[in-house]
Amino acid sequence: MKFLCVECDKQMGFAERELPGDGTLAAVFTCPACQRSVAMLTNPMETQLVASLGVQIGGRSVPEQPFELTRTAVASGREGAFADEAPAAASRPVWDEAARERLSRVPSFVRGMVQRIYADYAAERKIAVITTQVMDDARRELGLEGM
């Protein structure tokens, strides 16, 4: 982006720039021959456009505008906002010792899923205590051989 002094046909030099902080931008260019000046003013949206294009004005690119901060705040969000599970309800079945021991041998990366499958199975059948017998029944009924 260049400004030419029409009368002198010279490229005008950058004189000063202001970023008042309200999102507007003011840049002044002066003709080296006749000292005539022009000022460029942009509104916040135009300033944002210039900043996003990385346009250099007066040797420095226009700094990132507050939009960036807003985007970051939205992206980080509140932790736990999308937790997929409420705390276990009181009606959830309990695991007896042997069943818990067998569950502990399930690879950890699927254990949570397997545990939930058995717990849902037991809850649907009003089974209060999950035993290895219940696990065997569930495996047979649900076709979960190997779990």
Ligand SMILES: [Zn+2]
């Ligand atoms: Zn001039």
